[in-house]
Amino acid sequence: MKKLDDFRLKLGNKELVPIMIGGMGVDISTTELALEAARLGGIGHISDAMVPAVTDRLYKTHFVKDKLKKYKYNADNNDKSVVQFNLDNLAEATKIHVSKTMEQKQGDGLIFINCMEKLTMNNPAGTLEVRLKSAMDAGIDGISLSAGLHLGSFSLIKDHPRFHDVKLGIIVSSSRALNLFLRKTARLNRLPDFVVVEGPLAGGHLGFGMDWADYDLKSITREVIDFLAEKDLSIPVIAAGGIFTGSDAVEFMELGASAVQVGTRFTVTNECGLPEKVKQEYFKADEDDIEVNLLSPTGYPMRMLKKCPACHSGVSPNCEAFGYLLDAKGNCDYITAYNTELAKQPEAKKIIVKDKTCLCYHMRKFNCWTCGHYTYQLKDTSYKLDNGDYQMLTAEHVFKDYQFSVNNQVALPEPEAG
Numbered sequence: 197m198k199k200l201d202d203f204r205l206k207l208g209n210k211e212l213v214p215i216m217i218g219g220m221g222v223d224i225s226t227t228e229l230a231l232e233a234a235r236l237g238g239i240g241h242i243s244d245a246m247v248p249a250v251t252d253r254l255y256k257t258h259f260v261k262d263k264l265k266k267y268k269y270n271a272d273n274n275d276k277s278v279v280q281f282n283l284d285n286l287a288e289a290t291k292i293h294v295s296k297t298m299e300q301k302q303g304d305g306l307i308f309i310n311c312m313e314k315l316t317m318n319n320p321a322g323t324l325e326v327r328l329k330s331a332m333d334a335g336i337d338g339i340s341l342s343a344g345l346h347l348g349s350f351s352l353i354k355d356h357p358r359f360h361d362v363k364l365g366i367i368v369s370s371s372r373a374l375n376l377f378l379r380k381t382a383r384l385n386r387l388p389d390f391v392v393v394e395g396p397l398a399g400g401h402l403g404f405g406m407d408w409a410d411y412d413l414k415s416i417t418r419e420v421i422d423f424l425a426e427k428d429l430s431i432p433v434i435a436a437g438g439i440f441t442g443s444d445a446v447e448f449m450e451l452g453a454s455a456v457q458v459g460t461r462f463t464v465t466n467e468c469g470l471p472e473k474v475k476q477e478y479f480k481a482d483e484d485d486i487e488v489n490l491l492s493p494t495g496y497p498m499r500m501l502k503k504c505p506a507c508h509s510g511v512s513p514n515c516e517a518f519g520y521l522l523d524a525k526g527n528c529d530y531i532t533a534y535n536t537e538l539a540k541q542p543e544a545k546k547i548i549v550k551d552k553t554c555l556c557y558h559m560r561k562f563n564c565w566t567c568g569h570y571t572y573q574l575k576d577t578s579y580k581l582d583n584g585d586y587q588m589l590t591a592e593h594v595f596k597d598y599q600f601s602v603n604n605q606v607a608l609p610e611p612e613a614g
């Protein structure tokens with residue numbers, strides 16, 4: 197009976213435990229979580245989503261306050277096109293977050309950063325270029341391009357001295373998306389070092405429509421592996437989304453994947469950035485507490501716990517401080533939805549916006565409880581305590597369970613004393 201530890205992921209001259217902990221913004225996949233993955237010989241991710249807000253919280257910088265001060269005069273204006281991110285500050289924030297992480301790295305593994313294209317920040321190419329280059333400057337081992345097709349992303353960094361040394365990969369949900377990306381990169385003579393194939397059961401934004409349930413990760417993984425073989429390209433394929441046990445992971449390795457990317461099982465570990473009481477909500481969730489909805493202003497479906505504070509809230513947009521989802525013209529679907537509701541009930545003290553959520557505000561507050569499909573199985577991975585809560589896990593325990601378990605078993609942790 198094979199276990200995941202019987203396999204290795206080869207990336208350049210590195211041989212890694214084939215476990216990648218996915219990027220989970222905003223600071224849900226923390227520095228501490230990424231460090232554990234690297235220490236144990238796998239790959240961890242930090243995320244560059246809302247990185248100025250993250251460094252403010254972690255390192256007492258004041259990027260958000262300064263931006264708000266500069267643009268406060270615009271708060272009542274529906275036109276947000278003037279609100280721009282200061283690119284030097286963005287570079288500084290990214291460098292702080294990445295370098296503080298990388299300087300603590302131990303072990304043989306790697307730490308990557310997850311960069312979402314949909315984080316358009318009022319200046320899609322400009323802010324993405326700064327985020328990518330600053331992460332490379334600060335010594336990140338690799339970059340996972342996510343939430344978008346990233347057709348222009350490689351050319352944004354093609355002149356960077358680390359363009360050929362940093363590990364670059366893309367997250368796709370179909371061979372069609374991969375094909376589009378490869379056609380673009382072909383001109384730059386630079387193939388991705390890895391491809392993450394993310395299926396419909398993952399957490400975060402989904403690369404599918406509301407017909408997500410019609411797709412399955414095994415078929416898409418097979419399709420991508422076959423597509424690469426046809427093209428005679430040898431790029432490691434990493435499967436993601438709904439891989440809950442070591443045995444699930446082995447099935448993907450036997451199919452031809454080179455590693456797995458996982459997230460949900462780590463949301464209930466000490467190292468995960470979610471607040472303690474939110475982790476308990478993940479532990480306690482039942483299958484019908486979870487939905488895929490269209491509340492994200494990005495337009496991508498997102499899986500969430502239905503009862504999270506981000507659902508059906510009506511906070512007023514605060515793009516002067518945040519504004520991460522403003523497109524190049526200063527529009528965000530949440531602002532439109534908010535203003536529509538406000539026009540319907542101008543006298544109301546508190547309005548509810550049903551169609552969209554303010555992802556900036558709610559992600560920053562850990563109010564948007566995005567989760568993988570199998571979150572409802574987390575309760576089977578630990579012990580219920582006398583007070584009804586579940587015993588928190590360590591990232592090491594979950595990592596090693598993926599690495600060594602067989603027969604679809606999930607190892608329970610050592611029970612806490614008392």
Ligand SMILES: Cc1cc2nc3c(=O)[nH]c(=O)nc-3n(C[C@H](O)[C@H](O)[C@H](O)COP(=O)(O)O)c2cc1C
Pocket residue numbers: 217218219220221222224243245310312342343367394397398399400401436437438439457458459460461463566567568569570
């Ligand atoms: C709480 C949470 C937040 C996530 N946030 C992001 C994100 O910001 N960017 C991204 O590319 N993927 C995100 N994901 C997807 C994960 O990186 C990973 O690919 C996926 O969840 C793997 O499936 P699993 O959760 O079933 O193991 C998120 C997943 C979770 C559970």
